[in-house]
Amino acid sequence: MKITLIPSIDYIRENDIKGKTVVIIDVLRATSVIVTALANGAKEIFPVIEVEEAFSRKTQNSLLGGERKALKIEGFDLSNSPLDYKRELVTGKTIILSTTNGTKAIHYSINEQAKEVLTGSMLNAKAVAGYLAKSDSDIAILCAGTYGEFSLDDFICAGKIVWESININKSCNKIQLDDFSMAAVLAYESNRDRILEYVSNASHYKYLLSIGLKQDIEYCFSQDLIDLVPKISCSNGNMKISV
Amino acid sequence: MKITLIPSIDYIRENDIKGKTVVIIDVLRATSVIVTALANGAKEIFPVIEVEEAFSRKTQNSLLGGERKALKIEGFDLSNSPLDYKRELVTGKTIILSTTNGTKAIHYSINEQAKEVLTGSMLNAKAVAGYLAKSDSDIAILCAGTYGEFSLDDFICAGKIVWESININKSCNKIQLDDFSMAAVLAYESNRDRILEYVSNASHYKYLLSIGLKQDIEYCFSQDLIDLVPKISCSNGNMKISV
Numbered sequence: 001m002k003i004t005l006i007p008s009i010d011y012i013r014e015n016d017i018k019g020k021t022v023v024i025i026d027v028l029r030a031t032s033v034i035v036t037a038l039a040n041g042a043k044e045i046f047p048v049i050e051v052e053e054a055f056s057r058k059t060q061n062s063l064l065g066g067e068r069k070a071l072k073i074e075g076f077d078l079s080n081s082p083l084d085y086k087r088e089l090v091t092g093k094t095i096i097l098s099t100t101n102g103t104k105a106i107h108y109s110i111n112e113q114a115k116e117v118l119t120g121s122m123l124n125a126k127a128v129a130g131y132l133a134k135s136d137s138d139i140a141i142l143c144a145g146t147y148g149e150f151s152l153d154d155f156i157c158a159g160k161i162v163w164e165s166i167n168i169n170k171s172c173n174k175i176q177l178d179d180f181s182m183a184a185v186l187a188y189e190s191n192r193d194r195i196l197e198y199v200s201n202a203s204h205y206k207y208l209l210s211i212g213l214k215q216d217i218e219y220c221f222s223q224d225l226i227d228l229v230p231k232i233s234c235s236n237g238n239m240k241i242s243v
Numbered sequence: 244m245k246i247t248l249i250p251s252i253d254y255i256r257e258n259d260i261k262g263k264t265v266v267i268i269d270v271l272r273a274t275s276v277i278v279t280a281l282a283n284g285a286k287e288i289f290p291v292i293e294v295e296e297a298f299s300r301k302t303q304n305s306l307l308g309g310e311r312k313a314l315k316i317e318g319f320d321l322s323n324s325p326l327d328y329k330r331e332l333v334t335g336k337t338i339i340l341s342t343t344n345g346t347k348a349i350h351y352s353i354n355e356q357a358k359e360v361l362t363g364s365m366l367n368a369k370a371v372a373g374y375l376a377k378s379d380s381d382i383a384i385l386c387a388g389t390y391g392e393f394s395l396d397d398f399i400c401a402g403k404i405v406w407e408s409i410n411i412n413k414s415c416n417k418i419q420l421d422d423f424s425m426a427a428v429l430a431y432e433s434n435r436d437r438i439l440e441y442v443s444n445a446s447h448y449k450y451l452l453s454i455g456l457k458q459d460i461e462y463c464f465s466q467d468l469i470d471l472v473p474k475i476s477c478s479n480g481n482m483k484i485s486v
Contacts, residue, residue, distance in 0.1 A: 007393075007423070011254050150250075152422045179395045180250070182444045186395075187426065190433035201425045 002138045003165070005158055005180035008145025009105050017112040021137040023120045023128055023161065024109060025154045026144035028204050029080050030102020031119040031230075032220040033065065036082040038243050039226045041091030045241040047103040047232070054098045063090065066098035070208060073098065081216050082123075105144040106241075110234050114140075117232040119241065120161050122195075126224040129164030141181060152202035153220075156195060159188030160223070195221055245381045246408070248401055248423035251388025252348050260355040264380040266363045266371055266404065267352060268397045269387035271447050272323050273345020274362040274473075275463040276308065279325040281486050282469045284334030288484040290346040290475070297339045306333065309341035313451060316341065324459050325366075348387040349484075353477050357383075360475040362484065363404050365438075369467040372407030384424060395445035396463075399438060402431030403466070438464055 006016055025031055034045055046062075048054050051073055054064050066073055067080035078084040080099050097103060102119075109117045115137055120128040132139055141161065143154035162177065163185045169175050177185065191198040199205050199221060208217055228243045249259055268274055277288055289305075291297050294316055297307050309316055310323035321327040323342050340346060345362075352360045358380055363371040375382055384404065386397035405420065406428045412418050420428065434441040442448050442464060451460055471486045 007250060007254075010256060011250075013253060146422075149421065150423045150426075152426055155422075155426060178392065179389075179398075179445055179447075180393045183393075183395055183398060183426075183430065186434075186441065186444065187430060191429075198429065201429065202422055204422075 001135065001174055002176045002178070003162055003181045004140050004178045005184055006140055006142045007150040007155070007180065008143055008148055009101065009108055010145065010148035012108060012112065012142070017109055017114050017140055019113065019115050020140045021132065021135050022109045022114040022117045022140045022142055023132070024102065024105045024117060024142050024144060025120045025157050026102030026105060027121050027153045027157045027220050028208060029082060029216060029220055030097070030099040030144065031121040032082045032123055033080055033085060033097065034119050034230050034241055035121055035124045035226050035228055037085040037090050037095050038230055039228055040085055040087040042085070042093055042095050045095040045097050047106045047239055047241060048096060048098050049103060049107055051098055054096045057096050059094070061092070062094040062096055064096050068100065070211060070213070081213065082219055083216060101144040101146060105142055106232055106239065109142060110232060110239055119230045120157065122157050122160065122221050122223050124224070124226045124228055125157065125160045126164050127227045127229050129161050129168060131229045132161070132165045133168040146204040151204050153199050153205060155184050156188055156191065156198055159184035163188050244378060244417055245419045245421070246405055246424045247383050247421045248427055249383055249385045250393040250398070250423065251386055251391055252344065252351055253388065253391035255351060255355065255385070260352055260357050260383055262356065262358050263383045264375065264378050265352045265357040265360045265383045265385055266375070267345065267348045267360060267385050267387060268363045268400050269345030269348060270364050270396045270400045270463050271451060272325060272459060272463055273340070273342040273387065274364040275325045275366055276323055276328060276340065277362050277473050277484055278364055278367045278469050278471055280328040280333050280338050281473055282471055283328055283330040285328070285336055285338050288338040288340050290349045290482055290484060291339060291341050292346060292350055294341055297341045300339050302337070304335070305337040305339050307339050311343065313454060313456070324456065325462055326459060344387040344389060348385055349475055349482065352385060353475060353482055362473045363400065365400050365403065365464050365466050367467070367469045367471055368400065368403045369407050370470045370472050372404050372411060374472045375404070375408045376411040389447040394447050396442050396448060398427050399431055399434065399441055402427035406431050
């Protein structure tokens with residue numbers, strides 16, 4: 001099994017995704033929101049690119065969530081803070097989610113004919129690694145990044161997921177890493193006891209901190225709180241994330 | 244001054260290079276060859292993409308150097324081992340160099356209208372950093388990579404060059420790093436006392452080792468042996484590297 005890492009959605013190349021198991025990472029914050037909402041009982045999540053589409057798909061049993069420039073969208077029920085997605089609010093609900101980077105990465109992966117698409121975060125890294133370790137497919141880790149740019153926070157999370165996969169598979173030695181995923185593993189290995197310090201160098205971290213989202217960041221970098229692997233399915237062009 | 248890092252020639256995006264000071268890194272081995280040849284008295288280096296062009300430009304005072312699949316090209320005088328470029332062979336000579344990754348990166352940078360193009364390696368990292376620290380331009384560090392793929396060896400060298408630039412500029416705090424160059428700096432910082440161990444994870448390292456080029460690798464990862472900054476100039480479509 002080969003693991004390749006795509007440093008951001010701007011860097012997706014032909015054949016990077018087609019036929020592979022793709023793990024999308026947008027730690028700050030879309031994939032942290034997704035796994036938290038599902039862990040708190042949300043029925044499913046519809047990732048949509050445009051705000052207008054989110055409004056047009058709103059029903060009585062759904063909540064609109066997401067962000068533009070990291071802030072709640074006017075008229076939406078929830079922001080892109082995973083701390084918004086409390087059990088009492090989301091249980092049994094459909095979440096219609098529109099974010100700048102993560103939902104785009106999900107759409108790209110489906111459109112580029114991935115074999116299957118999962119979402120990963122620090123919160124469910126070990127669960128995703130366990131899933132990957134059992135897979136026979138080649139794997140692409142797609143770091144969503146920030147406005148198309150590579151983002152340190154997604155990179156270190158990719159490193160953790162691959163590192164955990166290797167550890168699970170230690171005995172059979174069947175995982176081959178490209179240099180990008182190896183760089184992520186080495187970054188995680190050197191910094192696993194000081195992840196927040198490492199991530200404090202990320203430009204998106206600094207931006208979120210500047211608008212008062214320290215609690216969000218701390219929550220998003222909590223490791224292995226949730227034992228779920230969200231998966232994206234697609235029917236008639238409509239995408240759905242569930243477990 | 245902003246520093247951005249381009250992870251390999253496959254990942255060059257519009258406006259990544261135009262108008263910037265570009266540092267090309269191909270540690271294993273083109274940019275190590277270039278600085279070694281110039282340090283040993285070569286007059287100039289002509290980087291050419293095609294083998295046929297190298298032969299057509301050969302004169303009495305020139306030597307043909309380079310590789311395909313890391314091996315010497317048939318009919319060439321020198322391989323792509325920096326250890327071939329001994330003072331007694333290269334003094335006063337023009338080197339016509341054709342390699343798979345490094346010379347391509349040079350051509351791309353010139354064609355994409357870089358303001359100026361330099362070559363960096365571990366051998367002259369501090370010299371390049373000193374040059375950059377005095378610059379007012381935005382800087383792009385272009386890791387040549389291996390057949391278009393990101394390569395750990397170029398990445399760690401980029402980290403060293405940026406790290407040295409920051410250290411020189413510590414007092415004025417004028418350098419802004421994108422997350423990619425920050426990742427490289429953090430990788431260098433965590434591994435500066437065990438660079439060869441870090442690089443032993445690189446796929447190109449493993450390939451070169453498998454064909455017996457251990458000495459080359461060790462030489463290419465010697466830090467700051469040479470105090471030169473090779474620069475590329477272009478006249479009538481012909482490129483020349485000199486100091």
